[in-house]
Amino acid sequence: MNIGIFYFSATGITELISKQIANTLKNEKHTVFLQSIITPKSREKKVDFLEFDGIFFGFPVFGGKIPIVAEQWLTKLEGKHQKCAMFFTYGGRALEWAHQSTYFLLTRAHFKVVLSAEFIGKHSFNVAKGWSLAEERPNALDLGVAKKFALLSISRFQNDSDFEIDLSEFSFRPQKTKENKGEWANFYPFKTQEECRMCYLCEKECPVSAFDAELGKANRKCCISCMHCVTVCPDHVITVGNVKKLFNYFIERLGLTKEVVKEKKSKILTKYPS
Numbered sequence: 588m589n590i591g592i593f594y595f596s597a598t599g600i601t602e603l604i605s606k607q608i609a610n611t612l613k614n615e616k617h618t619v620f621l622q623s624i625i626t627p628k629s630r631e632k633k634v635d636f637l638e639f640d641g642i643f644f645g646f647p648v649f650g651g652k653i654p655i656v657a658e659q660w661l662t663k664l665e666g667k668h669q670k671c672a673m674f675f676t677y678g679g680r681a682l683e684w685a686h687q688s689t690y691f692l693l694t695r696a697h698f699k700v701v702l703s704a705e706f707i708g709k710h711s712f713n714v715a716k717g718w719s720l721a722e723e724r725p726n727a728l729d730l731g732v733a734k735k736f737a738l739l740s741i742s743r744f745q746n747d748s749d750f751e752i753d754l755s756e757f758s759f760r761p762q763k764t765k766e767n768k769g770e771w772a773n774f775y776p777f778k779t780q781e782e783c784r785m786c787y788l789c790e791k792e793c794p795v796s797a798f799d800a801e802l803g804k805a806n807r808k809c810c811i812s813c814m815h816c817v818t819v820c821p822d823h824v825i826t827v828g829n830v831k832k833l834f835n836y837f838i839e840r841l842g843l844t845k846e847v848v849k850e851k852k853s854k855i856l857t858k859y860p861s
Contacts (some may be wrong), residue, residue, distance in 0.1 A: 588741065589618045589638065594645035595625055595655075595657045597794070597813035600676045600708030601645050602735050605727065608643060608674075611737040625794055625815060630660045636698075641744030642671040643685040644693065646713065647813075654811060655762040656794050658692065666698030672740040673703050678710025679721035679848040680841060686859055690752045691759050701743040701750050704736040705855040714817045715774065717831025720838070721848050722830025736855050752859045764795075766807045773828030776802030781824045789816035789825055798825075843852040 589610055596602035609619045620639070624630045636642060644661075646653035653675070671693060675685050682705055693700050693736065706729055710720035721775075725733075743750075767774060776798065783803075790800040797810040805816070817825045838844065854861060 588744065589639040590641050590643070591620045591636070591639040591644040592645070593622050593624055595647065595654055597625065597647060597815040598711045598714065598818045600725065601647050604676060604706050605645050605673065607733040608737040610736045612741065617741070622815050624657065624660060626792055627796055630656065636669045637667050639669060641740065642669060643740065644671060644673045646675055646689065648675050648677040648682050648685045649811065649813070651751050652680065652685055652688050652762060654794065654813060655764060658762055661696060664696040666693065666696045668697055668699060670701050670744045671698045674736065676708045677705065678829060679707055679843060679851055685818060687752055687757045688759060691754055693756065701748045702740050703856040703859065704732070704742045704854065706733060707851050711814045712830065714814045716829045718834045720843065725853065732853040732855060739855060740794065750857065764809055764811060770833050773830050773833065775805050775807055775810055776816050776827050778838055779824050779826055783822050783824045786821060788819050788821065792819055798846045835852040
């Protein structure tokens with residue numbers, strides 16, 4: 588089969604799961620097209636989904652939904668009734684409306700969703716000082732689930748399979764970028780005064796064209812605090828503020844102790860809710 592995998596990965600976790608799926612399928616002699624949609628330019632490319640026998644869509648979850656630019660990208664697609672599977676990565680908190688909203692957008696774009704999955708990986712804010720959640724994930728068990736998900740998806744691409752999410756109580760509302768205030772403004776990235784080779788990778792790869800390499804900071808009106816610029820900087824001179832106070836508030840309010848997060852499992856959803 589010819590399989591397409593399209594993913595948005597800011598800090599590398601969704602990319603890791605995507606590559607695990609791709610390698611699993613390649614070992615089964617399938618042809619795989621792997622495409623990141625992290626940059627604005629990559630999302631402008633026209634895709635004829637009829638070229639594929641099945642498609643995977645993978646996204647991280649930010650605040651209970653997929654990133655706003657990934658959401659906007661999905662609204663522009665035409666699935667031509669091709670079968671697809673969707674998967675999500677999250678930092679141990681919750682997925683909230685990610686399954687429902689993405690299922691809604693994919694079916695509205697005329698894709699047939701046949702399977703879904705969710706994977707725990709270290710939180711994107713772990714690049715910040717004072718934040719540490721699901722640091723050791725994904726582990727071997729999580730990657731094992733990704734392998735099973737890949738193989739089960741192939742089976743569902745080849746056969747008639749029922750997968751449906753009840754949207755009767757779900758109302759889709761397009762996301763809007765909001766400027767963070769107060770302590771949460773500490774998550775806006777900036778460049779330190781350390782040596783920088785000015786490679787402009789931070790600027791070129793910013794999903795929303797928010798980071799200015801010359802000024803060394805992000806435009807707060809459009810930055811989504813995905814931490815991609817912090818992650819890809821080869822000189823490690825982009826950072827965010829100390830968020831220890833926010834992290835303590837976050838885990839205490841939600842009860843996200845290390846033990847609670849450790850017990851959370853990656854899983855495949857053959858029905859929703861599982």
